[in-house]
Amino acid sequence: MSLIACKNASFGYEGNAVIGNLDFEINPGDYLCIVGENGSGKSTLIKGLLGLKTAVGGNVFISKEFCLNQTGYLPQQTAAQKDFPASVYEAVISGRLGQRGFLPFYSRKDKYAAQENMRSLNIWDLRNKCYAELSGGQQRRTLLARALCAAGKLLLLDEPASGLDPTATREMYGLIKTLNAGGMSIIMVSHDINAALKCASHILHLQKCGAAQNLNCQNTQAFFGKTQDYIKSSVAADFTGGKIYD
Amino acid sequence: MIDTLSEMFSYAFIVRAFIVGLLISLCSSLLGVSLVLKRYSMIGDGLSHVGFGALAVAAALSAAPLSVAVPAVVVAAFVLLRISENTKIKGDAAIALISTSSLAIGVAVVSLTTGMNTDVCNYMFGSILAMSKSDVNLSAALAVCVLILFVVFYNKIFAVTFDETFARATGVKTGIYNMLIAFLTAITIALGMRMMGALLISSLIIFPALTAMRVFKKFKSVTICAAIISVICFFAGIVCSYLYATPAGASVVIINIAAFLLFSAAGFARRRFRSKTFFKRGQI
Numbered sequence: 001m002s003l004i005a006c007k008n009a010s011f012g013y014e015g016n017a018v019i020g021n022l023d024f025e026i027n028p029g030d031y032l033c034i035v036g037e038n039g040s041g042k043s044t045l046i047k048g049l050l051g052l053k054t055a056v057g058g059n060v061f062i063s064k065e066f067c068l069n070q071t072g073y074l075p076q077q078t079a080a081q082k083d084f085p086a087s088v089y090e091a092v093i094s095g096r097l098g099q100r101g102f103l104p105f106y107s108r109k110d111k112y113a114a115q116e117n118m119r120s121l122n123i124w125d126l127r128n129k130c131y132a133e134l135s136g137g138q139q140r141r142t143l144l145a146r147a148l149c150a151a152g153k154l155l156l157l158d159e160p161a162s163g164l165d166p167t168a169t170r171e172m173y174g175l176i177k178t179l180n181a182g183g184m185s186i187i188m189v190s191h192d193i194n195a196a197l198k199c200a201s202h203i204l205h206l207q208k209c210g211a212a213q214n215l216n217c218q219n220t221q222a223f224f225g226k227t228q229d230y231i232k233s234s235v236a237a238d239f240t241g242g243k244i245y246d
Numbered sequence: 247m248i249d250t251l252s253e254m255f256s257y258a259f260i261v262r263a264f265i266v267g268l269l270i271s272l273c274s275s276l277l278g279v280s281l282v283l284k285r286y287s288m289i290g291d292g293l294s295h296v297g298f299g300a301l302a303v304a305a306a307l308s309a310a311p312l313s314v315a316v317p318a319v320v321v322a323a324f325v326l327l328r329i330s331e332n333t334k335i336k337g338d339a340a341i342a343l344i345s346t347s348s349l350a351i352g353v354a355v356v357s358l359t360t361g362m363n364t365d366v367c368n369y370m371f372g373s374i375l376a377m378s379k380s381d382v383n384l385s386a387a388l389a390v391c392v393l394i395l396f397v398v399f400y401n402k403i404f405a406v407t408f409d410e411t412f413a414r415a416t417g418v419k420t421g422i423y424n425m426l427i428a429f430l431t432a433i434t435i436a437l438g439m440r441m442m443g444a445l446l447i448s449s450l451i452i453f454p455a456l457t458a459m460r461v462f463k464k465f466k467s468v469t470i471c472a473a474i475i476s477v478i479c480f481f482a483g484i485v486c487s488y489l490y491a492t493p494a495g496a497s498v499v500i501i502n503i504a505a506f507l508l509f510s511a512a513g514f515a516r517r518r519f520r521s522k523t524f525f526k527r528g529q530i
Protein backbone atom coordinates (compact mmCIF):
# COMPACT_ATOMS: atom_id res chain seq x y z
CA MET A 1 0.00 0.00 0.00
CA SER A 2 1.67 3.23 -1.05
CA LEU A 3 1.44 6.38 1.02
CA ILE A 4 1.36 8.77 -1.92
CA ALA A 5 1.21 7.97 -5.61
CA CYS A 6 1.33 10.48 -8.45
CA LYS A 7 0.11 9.28 -11.83
CA ASN A 8 0.86 11.68 -14.63
CA ALA A 9 0.31 14.54 -12.17
CA SER A 10 1.15 18.18 -12.79
CA PHE A 11 1.28 21.08 -10.37
CA GLY A 12 1.55 24.80 -10.91
CA TYR A 13 0.17 28.24 -10.35
CA GLU A 14 -3.13 29.62 -11.59
CA GLY A 15 -3.79 26.72 -13.90
CA ASN A 16 -0.35 26.87 -15.50
CA ALA A 17 1.70 23.75 -14.83
CA VAL A 18 5.35 24.32 -13.85
CA ILE A 19 5.95 20.61 -13.23
CA GLY A 20 4.27 18.04 -15.42
CA ASN A 21 3.86 14.30 -15.95
CA LEU A 22 5.08 13.14 -12.58
CA ASP A 23 4.97 9.42 -11.94
CA PHE A 24 6.18 8.22 -8.60
CA GLU A 25 5.16 6.37 -5.52
CA ILE A 26 6.11 6.69 -1.87
CA ASN A 27 5.67 3.79 0.52
CA PRO A 28 5.54 4.03 4.31
CA GLY A 29 9.05 4.15 5.73
CA ASP A 30 10.63 5.53 2.55
CA TYR A 31 13.18 8.34 2.62
CA LEU A 32 12.70 10.31 -0.57
CA CYS A 33 15.01 13.07 -1.60
CA ILE A 34 13.87 15.56 -4.24
CA VAL A 35 16.72 17.16 -6.16
CA GLY A 36 16.94 19.49 -9.12
CA GLU A 37 18.17 22.93 -10.11
CA ASN A 38 16.69 26.21 -8.83
CA GLY A 39 13.21 26.83 -10.15
CA SER A 40 12.60 23.25 -11.22
CA GLY A 41 9.52 23.04 -9.02
CA LYS A 42 10.61 21.14 -5.92
CA SER A 43 8.87 23.48 -3.47
CA THR A 44 5.80 23.53 -5.69
CA LEU A 45 5.63 19.74 -5.53
CA ILE A 46 5.90 19.75 -1.72
CA LYS A 47 3.04 22.25 -1.52
CA GLY A 48 1.04 20.11 -3.92
CA LEU A 49 1.51 16.99 -1.79
CA LEU A 50 0.38 18.92 1.29
CA GLY A 51 -2.76 20.07 -0.45
CA LEU A 52 -1.72 23.73 -0.28
CA LYS A 53 -1.97 23.70 -4.09
CA THR A 54 -4.35 21.49 -6.00
CA ALA A 55 -2.98 19.47 -8.90
CA VAL A 56 -3.42 21.12 -12.29
CA GLY A 57 -3.79 17.77 -14.01
CA GLY A 58 -3.37 14.02 -13.59
CA ASN A 59 -4.03 12.05 -10.46
CA VAL A 60 -2.59 12.22 -6.98
CA PHE A 61 -3.52 9.27 -4.77
CA ILE A 62 -3.16 9.86 -1.10
CA SER A 63 -3.72 6.93 1.21
CA LYS A 64 -5.95 7.19 4.25
CA GLU A 65 -2.91 6.49 6.35
CA PHE A 66 -1.41 9.83 5.28
CA CYS A 67 -3.53 12.27 7.19
CA LEU A 68 -2.36 15.84 7.42
CA ASN A 69 -2.48 15.95 11.19
CA GLN A 70 0.31 13.36 11.33
CA THR A 71 2.46 15.39 8.97
CA GLY A 72 5.31 17.75 9.76
CA TYR A 73 6.31 20.47 7.33
CA LEU A 74 9.33 22.74 7.12
CA PRO A 75 8.73 25.42 4.50
CA GLN A 76 11.60 26.87 2.48
CA GLN A 77 10.56 30.34 3.57
CA THR A 78 7.96 31.45 6.05
CA ALA A 79 5.62 34.32 5.85
CA ALA A 80 6.04 34.83 9.62
CA GLN A 81 6.56 38.56 9.93
CA LYS A 82 9.17 40.72 11.43
CA ASP A 83 8.10 42.05 14.83
CA PHE A 84 5.72 39.19 15.49
CA PRO A 85 5.56 38.75 19.26
CA ALA A 86 5.99 34.99 19.65
CA SER A 87 8.46 33.12 21.81
CA VAL A 88 10.40 30.16 20.46
CA TYR A 89 8.43 27.87 22.76
CA GLU A 90 5.08 29.18 21.51
CA ALA A 91 6.18 28.71 17.90
CA VAL A 92 7.49 25.17 18.45
CA ILE A 93 4.54 23.83 20.42
CA SER A 94 2.10 25.19 17.84
CA GLY A 95 3.28 22.23 15.73
CA ARG A 96 1.26 19.95 17.98
CA LEU A 97 -2.04 21.64 17.17
CA GLY A 98 -2.91 19.54 14.12
CA GLN A 99 -2.92 16.43 16.30
CA ARG A 100 -5.15 18.07 18.89
CA GLY A 101 -8.13 18.31 16.53
CA PHE A 102 -10.76 20.43 18.20
CA LEU A 103 -9.37 19.91 21.69
CA PRO A 104 -8.45 23.36 22.97
CA PHE A 105 -5.39 23.07 25.21
CA TYR A 106 -2.01 21.34 25.05
CA SER A 107 -1.60 18.15 27.06
CA ARG A 108 1.43 17.22 29.11
CA LYS A 109 2.49 14.93 26.28
CA ASP A 110 2.48 17.88 23.85
CA LYS A 111 4.63 19.95 26.18
CA TYR A 112 7.02 17.05 26.63
CA ALA A 113 7.32 16.53 22.87
CA ALA A 114 8.02 20.23 22.35
CA GLN A 115 10.71 20.16 25.02
CA GLU A 116 12.37 17.04 23.57
CA ASN A 117 12.48 18.51 20.08
CA MET A 118 13.85 21.82 21.31
CA ARG A 119 16.58 20.02 23.23
CA SER A 120 17.56 17.87 20.27
CA LEU A 121 17.93 20.97 18.11
CA ASN A 122 19.81 22.90 20.79
CA ILE A 123 17.30 25.69 21.14
CA TRP A 124 16.02 24.86 24.62
CA ASP A 125 18.03 27.77 26.04
CA LEU A 126 16.34 30.12 23.59
CA ARG A 127 12.79 29.03 24.48
CA ASN A 128 11.79 32.34 26.04
CA LYS A 129 13.34 34.53 23.38
CA CYS A 130 11.33 36.30 20.75
CA TYR A 131 11.29 34.34 17.49
CA ALA A 132 11.64 37.47 15.37
CA GLU A 133 14.82 38.48 17.22
CA LEU A 134 16.74 35.26 16.51
CA SER A 135 19.43 34.75 13.90
CA GLY A 136 18.48 33.13 10.60
CA GLY A 137 19.88 29.74 11.58
CA GLN A 138 18.22 29.82 15.00
CA GLN A 139 14.90 30.62 13.33
CA ARG A 140 15.44 27.71 10.99
CA ARG A 141 16.04 25.37 13.93
CA THR A 142 12.89 26.63 15.59
CA LEU A 143 10.83 25.85 12.50
CA LEU A 144 12.51 22.46 12.25
CA ALA A 145 11.58 21.71 15.86
CA ARG A 146 8.02 22.77 15.08
CA ALA A 147 7.95 20.43 12.07
CA LEU A 148 9.23 17.57 14.25
CA CYS A 149 6.47 18.29 16.76
CA ALA A 150 3.88 17.97 14.03
CA ALA A 151 5.33 14.83 12.44
CA GLY A 152 3.66 11.60 13.44
CA LYS A 153 4.12 9.51 10.33
CA LEU A 154 5.45 11.78 7.62
CA LEU A 155 7.90 14.65 7.52
CA LEU A 156 8.25 17.02 4.57
CA LEU A 157 11.35 19.20 4.66
CA ASP A 158 12.11 21.90 2.12
CA GLU A 159 15.86 22.50 2.26
CA PRO A 160 16.30 21.77 5.97
CA ALA A 161 20.04 22.42 5.84
CA SER A 162 19.86 25.96 4.51
CA GLY A 163 21.24 28.40 7.03
CA LEU A 164 22.53 25.75 9.45
CA ASP A 165 26.16 25.57 10.51
CA PRO A 166 28.12 22.37 9.69
CA THR A 167 27.66 20.78 13.12
CA ALA A 168 23.96 21.52 13.15
CA THR A 169 23.63 20.19 9.61
CA ARG A 170 25.31 16.93 10.54
CA GLU A 171 23.18 16.57 13.65
CA MET A 172 20.04 17.35 11.68
CA TYR A 173 20.76 14.63 9.08
CA GLY A 174 21.48 12.20 11.91
CA LEU A 175 18.23 13.10 13.62
CA ILE A 176 16.20 12.59 10.45
CA LYS A 177 17.94 9.27 9.82
CA THR A 178 16.99 8.12 13.33
CA LEU A 179 13.38 9.17 12.82
CA ASN A 180 13.32 7.31 9.52
CA ALA A 181 14.76 4.21 11.18
CA GLY A 182 11.91 4.52 13.69
CA GLY A 183 9.41 4.18 10.85
CA MET A 184 8.72 7.77 9.84
CA SER A 185 8.47 8.49 6.13
CA ILE A 186 10.60 11.40 4.97
CA ILE A 187 10.31 13.62 1.93
CA MET A 188 13.16 16.08 1.72
CA VAL A 189 14.24 18.70 -0.78
CA SER A 190 17.98 19.20 -0.73
CA HIS A 191 20.75 20.79 -2.74
CA ASP A 192 23.32 18.85 -0.74
CA ILE A 193 23.51 16.02 -3.23
CA ASN A 194 26.13 14.00 -1.34
CA ALA A 195 24.12 14.01 1.86
CA ALA A 196 21.03 13.15 -0.14
CA LEU A 197 22.67 10.16 -1.77
CA LYS A 198 24.05 8.98 1.55
CA CYS A 199 20.73 9.15 3.44
CA ALA A 200 17.87 8.68 1.04
CA SER A 201 16.35 5.41 -0.08
CA HIS A 202 14.77 6.99 -3.15
CA ILE A 203 15.56 9.97 -5.36
CA LEU A 204 13.20 12.11 -7.41
CA HIS A 205 15.05 14.35 -9.84
CA LEU A 206 13.11 17.24 -11.36
CA GLN A 207 14.36 19.13 -14.37
CA LYS A 208 13.38 22.52 -15.69
CA CYS A 209 11.03 22.39 -18.58
CA GLY A 210 12.18 23.83 -21.89
CA ALA A 211 8.90 25.62 -22.61
CA ALA A 212 8.99 29.39 -23.03
CA GLN A 213 8.17 31.27 -19.79
CA ASN A 214 7.44 27.99 -18.01
CA LEU A 215 4.06 27.68 -19.71
CA ASN A 216 2.35 24.27 -19.42
CA CYS A 217 5.46 22.31 -18.62
CA GLN A 218 5.59 18.66 -19.53
CA ASN A 219 7.89 15.77 -18.74
CA THR A 220 9.82 17.51 -15.98
CA GLN A 221 10.59 14.28 -14.11
CA ALA A 222 14.13 13.32 -15.01
CA PHE A 223 14.48 10.38 -12.66
CA PHE A 224 12.62 8.47 -10.01
CA GLY A 225 13.85 5.31 -8.36
CA LYS A 226 16.17 3.77 -5.80
CA THR A 227 19.26 5.70 -4.81
CA GLN A 228 21.65 2.95 -6.04
CA ASP A 229 20.07 3.15 -9.49
CA TYR A 230 20.26 6.93 -9.47
CA ILE A 231 23.99 6.92 -8.80
CA LYS A 232 24.55 4.83 -11.91
CA SER A 233 22.23 6.91 -14.11
CA SER A 234 23.31 9.45 -16.68
CA VAL A 235 21.02 12.04 -15.04
CA ALA A 236 23.11 11.95 -11.88
CA ALA A 237 26.35 12.12 -13.81
CA ASP A 238 25.20 15.26 -15.63
CA PHE A 239 23.80 16.89 -12.49
CA THR A 240 26.84 16.35 -10.31
CA GLY A 241 29.40 16.76 -13.07
CA GLY A 242 30.44 13.16 -12.48
CA LYS A 243 31.65 13.82 -8.95
CA ILE A 244 29.82 11.60 -6.49
CA TYR A 245 31.58 10.88 -3.25
CA ASP A 246 30.46 8.32 -0.80
CA MET B 247 -12.19 60.35 44.64
CA ILE B 248 -14.13 57.60 46.46
CA ASP B 249 -17.05 60.02 46.76
CA THR B 250 -17.00 60.76 43.06
CA LEU B 251 -16.90 57.09 42.20
CA SER B 252 -19.75 56.14 44.51
CA GLU B 253 -21.77 59.06 43.20
CA MET B 254 -21.04 57.99 39.66
CA PHE B 255 -22.05 54.38 40.21
CA SER B 256 -25.30 55.38 41.90
CA TYR B 257 -26.68 56.07 38.41
CA ALA B 258 -28.12 52.85 37.03
CA PHE B 259 -27.38 53.80 33.41
CA ILE B 260 -23.73 54.39 34.17
CA VAL B 261 -23.41 51.03 35.89
CA ARG B 262 -25.03 49.36 32.86
CA ALA B 263 -22.81 51.16 30.41
CA PHE B 264 -19.81 50.39 32.56
CA ILE B 265 -20.42 46.63 32.64
CA VAL B 266 -21.01 46.39 28.92
CA GLY B 267 -18.11 48.66 28.10
CA LEU B 268 -15.75 46.64 30.25
CA LEU B 269 -16.72 43.41 28.51
CA ILE B 270 -16.46 45.03 25.08
CA SER B 271 -13.00 46.46 25.81
CA LEU B 272 -11.85 43.07 26.99
CA CYS B 273 -13.13 41.29 23.88
CA SER B 274 -11.84 43.84 21.43
CA SER B 275 -8.37 43.98 22.96
CA LEU B 276 -8.01 40.18 22.86
CA LEU B 277 -9.14 39.96 19.25
CA GLY B 278 -7.12 43.05 18.41
CA VAL B 279 -3.80 41.28 18.97
CA SER B 280 -4.62 38.79 16.25
CA LEU B 281 -6.22 41.35 13.93
CA VAL B 282 -3.32 43.80 14.11
CA LEU B 283 -0.81 41.01 13.42
CA LYS B 284 -2.89 39.70 10.53
CA ARG B 285 -2.84 43.20 9.00
CA TYR B 286 -6.56 43.62 9.59
CA SER B 287 -6.26 46.68 11.80
CA MET B 288 -8.84 48.62 9.88
CA ILE B 289 -11.48 45.89 10.02
CA GLY B 290 -12.96 47.61 13.08
CA ASP B 291 -13.34 50.83 11.15
CA GLY B 292 -14.87 49.08 8.15
CA LEU B 293 -17.31 46.97 10.11
CA SER B 294 -18.44 49.84 12.29
CA HIS B 295 -19.41 51.74 9.17
CA VAL B 296 -21.44 48.74 8.12
CA GLY B 297 -22.96 48.90 11.57
CA PHE B 298 -23.79 52.57 10.99
CA GLY B 299 -25.55 51.71 7.73
CA ALA B 300 -27.47 48.94 9.45
CA LEU B 301 -28.50 51.17 12.35
CA ALA B 302 -29.74 53.82 9.92
CA VAL B 303 -31.84 51.21 8.15
CA ALA B 304 -33.08 49.90 11.49
CA ALA B 305 -34.12 53.42 12.51
CA ALA B 306 -35.94 53.89 9.21
CA LEU B 307 -37.82 50.63 9.72
CA SER B 308 -38.17 51.42 13.44
CA ALA B 309 -36.74 47.98 14.29
CA ALA B 310 -34.61 47.16 17.34
CA PRO B 311 -31.13 48.51 16.46
CA LEU B 312 -29.00 45.58 17.62
CA SER B 313 -31.20 42.95 15.99
CA VAL B 314 -30.43 44.53 12.62
CA ALA B 315 -26.85 45.61 13.25
CA VAL B 316 -25.45 42.31 14.59
CA PRO B 317 -26.50 40.14 11.61
CA ALA B 318 -25.52 42.83 9.10
CA VAL B 319 -22.04 43.22 10.55
CA VAL B 320 -21.51 39.45 10.80
CA VAL B 321 -22.46 39.03 7.14
CA ALA B 322 -20.16 41.90 6.15
CA ALA B 323 -17.28 40.30 8.07
CA PHE B 324 -17.71 37.00 6.21
CA VAL B 325 -17.97 38.75 2.86
CA LEU B 326 -14.78 40.66 3.69
CA LEU B 327 -12.95 37.47 4.55
CA ARG B 328 -14.08 35.80 1.33
CA ILE B 329 -13.11 38.78 -0.82
CA SER B 330 -9.60 39.04 0.55
CA GLU B 331 -9.06 35.25 0.45
CA ASN B 332 -10.33 34.46 -3.01
CA THR B 333 -9.66 37.45 -5.18
CA LYS B 334 -6.90 39.84 -6.00
CA ILE B 335 -8.48 42.61 -3.94
CA LYS B 336 -6.28 42.98 -0.87
CA GLY B 337 -7.62 43.11 2.67
CA ASP B 338 -7.30 46.86 3.14
CA ALA B 339 -8.90 47.68 -0.20
CA ALA B 340 -11.77 45.28 0.50
CA ILE B 341 -12.36 46.95 3.86
CA ALA B 342 -12.39 50.41 2.29
CA LEU B 343 -14.80 49.18 -0.37
CA ILE B 344 -17.33 47.78 2.09
CA SER B 345 -16.93 50.58 4.58
CA THR B 346 -17.56 53.45 2.17
CA SER B 347 -20.44 51.65 0.45
CA SER B 348 -22.35 51.08 3.65
CA LEU B 349 -21.58 54.59 4.91
CA ALA B 350 -23.08 55.96 1.71
CA ILE B 351 -26.16 53.76 2.02
CA GLY B 352 -26.56 54.72 5.67
CA VAL B 353 -26.33 58.45 4.94
CA ALA B 354 -28.76 58.15 2.03
CA VAL B 355 -31.28 56.27 4.16
CA VAL B 356 -30.94 58.75 7.02
CA SER B 357 -31.51 61.78 4.82
CA LEU B 358 -34.52 60.14 3.11
CA THR B 359 -36.19 59.35 6.41
CA THR B 360 -35.43 60.94 9.74
CA GLY B 361 -32.70 63.42 8.81
CA MET B 362 -29.50 64.00 10.76
CA ASN B 363 -30.87 63.95 14.31
CA THR B 364 -29.16 63.27 17.62
CA ASP B 365 -29.77 59.53 17.28
CA VAL B 366 -27.61 59.40 14.19
CA CYS B 367 -25.04 61.58 15.88
CA ASN B 368 -24.95 59.07 18.72
CA TYR B 369 -24.19 56.26 16.31
CA MET B 370 -21.25 58.19 14.98
CA PHE B 371 -19.71 59.29 18.25
CA GLY B 372 -21.26 56.97 20.79
CA SER B 373 -23.26 57.61 23.89
CA ILE B 374 -23.53 55.71 27.10
CA LEU B 375 -27.16 56.78 27.27
CA ALA B 376 -27.86 54.76 24.15
CA MET B 377 -27.91 51.46 26.04
CA SER B 378 -31.36 50.22 27.04
CA LYS B 379 -31.80 47.44 29.56
CA SER B 380 -32.42 44.75 26.93
CA ASP B 381 -29.38 46.01 24.99
CA VAL B 382 -27.30 45.55 28.09
CA ASN B 383 -28.47 41.99 28.66
CA LEU B 384 -27.87 40.99 25.06
CA SER B 385 -24.48 42.71 24.96
CA ALA B 386 -23.31 41.13 28.19
CA ALA B 387 -24.39 37.64 27.09
CA LEU B 388 -22.72 37.96 23.69
CA ALA B 389 -19.56 39.45 25.14
CA VAL B 390 -19.23 36.56 27.60
CA CYS B 391 -19.62 34.12 24.69
CA VAL B 392 -16.89 35.93 22.77
CA LEU B 393 -14.58 35.72 25.78
CA ILE B 394 -15.18 32.01 26.32
CA LEU B 395 -14.68 31.18 22.63
CA PHE B 396 -11.48 33.22 22.57
CA VAL B 397 -10.02 31.40 25.57
CA VAL B 398 -11.03 27.98 24.27
CA PHE B 399 -9.55 28.59 20.82
CA TYR B 400 -6.59 30.69 21.95
CA ASN B 401 -3.95 28.22 20.71
CA LYS B 402 -5.62 27.86 17.35
CA ILE B 403 -5.92 31.61 16.97
CA PHE B 404 -2.20 31.88 17.68
CA ALA B 405 -1.35 29.26 15.05
CA VAL B 406 -3.56 30.86 12.41
CA THR B 407 -2.06 34.26 13.14
CA PHE B 408 1.57 33.18 13.32
CA ASP B 409 1.80 30.97 10.24
CA GLU B 410 -1.42 30.11 8.49
CA THR B 411 0.22 28.04 5.75
CA PHE B 412 1.94 25.76 8.23
CA ALA B 413 -1.23 25.39 10.25
CA ARG B 414 -3.15 24.38 7.14
CA ALA B 415 -0.40 22.00 6.03
CA THR B 416 -0.50 20.18 9.35
CA GLY B 417 -4.23 19.65 9.35
CA VAL B 418 -5.54 22.61 11.35
CA LYS B 419 -8.86 23.73 9.89
CA THR B 420 -7.72 27.30 9.26
CA GLY B 421 -10.87 28.25 7.37
CA ILE B 422 -13.01 27.59 10.43
CA TYR B 423 -10.74 29.55 12.74
CA ASN B 424 -10.50 32.49 10.36
CA MET B 425 -14.26 32.53 10.26
CA LEU B 426 -14.36 32.33 14.03
CA ILE B 427 -12.11 35.38 14.33
CA ALA B 428 -14.24 37.30 11.82
CA PHE B 429 -17.42 36.28 13.63
CA LEU B 430 -16.17 37.27 17.09
CA THR B 431 -14.86 40.56 15.74
CA ALA B 432 -18.14 41.36 14.05
CA ILE B 433 -20.15 40.76 17.22
CA THR B 434 -17.76 42.77 19.34
CA ILE B 435 -17.93 45.71 16.96
CA ALA B 436 -21.70 45.65 16.56
CA LEU B 437 -22.04 45.72 20.34
CA GLY B 438 -19.32 48.25 20.99
CA MET B 439 -20.17 50.85 18.40
CA ARG B 440 -23.35 52.01 20.14
CA MET B 441 -21.34 53.05 23.10
CA MET B 442 -18.00 53.99 21.59
CA GLY B 443 -19.40 55.26 18.32
CA ALA B 444 -18.69 54.05 14.81
CA LEU B 445 -15.71 56.38 14.57
CA LEU B 446 -13.94 55.23 17.71
CA ILE B 447 -14.57 51.51 18.06
CA SER B 448 -11.62 50.55 15.87
CA SER B 449 -9.28 52.26 18.30
CA LEU B 450 -10.40 49.82 21.01
CA ILE B 451 -9.13 47.05 18.77
CA ILE B 452 -5.86 48.59 17.68
CA PHE B 453 -4.54 50.55 20.66
CA PRO B 454 -4.24 47.93 23.42
CA ALA B 455 -2.48 45.45 21.11
CA LEU B 456 -0.02 48.02 19.79
CA THR B 457 0.60 49.36 23.27
CA ALA B 458 1.35 45.91 24.68
CA MET B 459 3.68 45.13 21.78
CA ARG B 460 5.89 48.11 22.69
CA VAL B 461 7.11 46.23 25.75
CA PHE B 462 6.25 42.53 25.47
CA LYS B 463 7.60 40.01 22.99
CA LYS B 464 5.55 36.88 23.63
CA PHE B 465 2.11 36.26 22.24
CA LYS B 466 0.69 35.28 25.60
CA SER B 467 2.17 38.27 27.44
CA VAL B 468 1.01 40.63 24.71
CA THR B 469 -2.52 39.21 24.87
CA ILE B 470 -2.76 39.40 28.65
CA CYS B 471 -1.17 42.84 28.81
CA ALA B 472 -3.48 44.16 26.08
CA ALA B 473 -6.50 42.93 28.01
CA ILE B 474 -5.32 44.60 31.23
CA ILE B 475 -4.44 47.87 29.47
CA SER B 476 -7.77 47.94 27.73
CA VAL B 477 -9.76 47.43 30.94
CA ILE B 478 -7.76 50.04 32.86
CA CYS B 479 -8.02 52.59 30.05
CA PHE B 480 -11.73 52.02 29.79
CA PHE B 481 -12.22 52.55 33.50
CA ALA B 482 -10.10 55.70 33.53
CA GLY B 483 -11.81 56.99 30.41
CA ILE B 484 -15.30 56.60 31.83
CA VAL B 485 -14.32 58.34 35.05
CA CYS B 486 -12.83 61.24 33.07
CA SER B 487 -15.88 61.39 30.91
CA TYR B 488 -18.02 61.69 34.04
CA LEU B 489 -15.80 64.29 35.68
CA TYR B 490 -15.33 66.55 32.66
CA ALA B 491 -18.58 65.77 30.83
CA THR B 492 -16.70 64.66 27.71
CA PRO B 493 -18.06 61.97 25.34
CA ALA B 494 -17.33 58.47 26.67
CA GLY B 495 -15.76 57.11 23.49
CA ALA B 496 -13.42 60.02 22.94
CA SER B 497 -12.27 60.00 26.59
CA VAL B 498 -11.42 56.29 26.46
CA VAL B 499 -9.44 56.77 23.26
CA ILE B 500 -7.47 59.69 24.73
CA ILE B 501 -6.51 57.58 27.74
CA ASN B 502 -5.47 54.83 25.32
CA ILE B 503 -3.23 57.28 23.47
CA ALA B 504 -1.61 58.24 26.76
CA ALA B 505 -1.00 54.57 27.59
CA PHE B 506 0.50 54.00 24.15
CA LEU B 507 2.94 56.89 24.60
CA LEU B 508 3.85 55.66 28.08
CA PHE B 509 4.58 52.12 26.87
CA SER B 510 6.52 53.39 23.86
CA ALA B 511 8.73 55.36 26.22
CA ALA B 512 9.12 52.32 28.48
CA GLY B 513 10.06 50.10 25.56
CA PHE B 514 12.54 52.67 24.31
CA ALA B 515 14.08 53.09 27.77
CA ARG B 516 14.42 49.34 28.16
CA ARG B 517 16.25 48.97 24.87
CA ARG B 518 18.46 51.95 25.69
CA PHE B 519 19.24 50.59 29.13
CA ARG B 520 20.18 47.18 27.72
CA SER B 521 22.48 48.53 25.04
CA LYS B 522 24.15 50.86 27.55
CA THR B 523 25.05 48.11 30.00
CA PHE B 524 26.31 46.06 27.09
CA PHE B 525 28.49 48.96 25.98
CA LYS B 526 29.98 49.44 29.44
CA ARG B 527 30.82 45.79 29.78
CA GLY B 528 32.44 45.95 26.38
CA GLN B 529 34.67 48.83 27.45
CA ILE B 530 35.94 47.12 30.58
Ligand SMILES: Nc1ncnc2c1ncn2[C@@H]1O[C@H](COP(=O)(O)OP(=O)(O)OP(=O)(O)O)[C@@H](O)[C@H]1O
Pocket residue numbers: 013018036037038039040041042043044045076214
Ligand atom coordinates in the same frame (compact mmCIF):
# COMPACT_ATOMS: atom_id res chain seq x y z
N1 LIG C 1 3.67 32.05 -6.42
C1 LIG C 1 4.06 31.74 -7.67
N2 LIG C 1 3.33 32.13 -8.74
C2 LIG C 1 3.70 31.80 -10.00
N3 LIG C 1 4.79 31.07 -10.29
C3 LIG C 1 5.57 30.64 -9.28
C4 LIG C 1 5.24 30.95 -7.91
N4 LIG C 1 6.18 30.39 -7.11
C5 LIG C 1 7.05 29.78 -7.93
N5 LIG C 1 6.69 29.93 -9.23
C6 LIG C 1 7.39 29.37 -10.38
O1 LIG C 1 7.38 27.96 -10.29
C7 LIG C 1 8.63 27.42 -10.67
C8 LIG C 1 9.12 26.46 -9.61
O2 LIG C 1 9.32 27.15 -8.39
P1 LIG C 1 9.76 26.41 -7.07
O3 LIG C 1 9.75 27.39 -5.98
O4 LIG C 1 8.92 25.21 -6.89
O5 LIG C 1 11.25 25.98 -7.43
P2 LIG C 1 12.31 25.16 -6.55
O6 LIG C 1 12.62 23.93 -7.30
O7 LIG C 1 11.80 24.99 -5.16
O8 LIG C 1 13.56 26.12 -6.59
P3 LIG C 1 14.66 26.41 -5.46
O9 LIG C 1 15.71 25.37 -5.59
O10 LIG C 1 15.20 27.73 -5.84
O11 LIG C 1 13.98 26.42 -4.14
C9 LIG C 1 9.56 28.61 -10.90
O12 LIG C 1 9.77 28.72 -12.27
C10 LIG C 1 8.82 29.80 -10.37
O13 LIG C 1 9.02 30.90 -11.24
Ligand SMILES: [Mg+2]
Pocket residue numbers: 042043044076158
Ligand atom coordinates in the same frame (compact mmCIF):
# COMPACT_ATOMS: atom_id res chain seq x y z
MG1 LIG D 1 12.34 25.64 -3.35
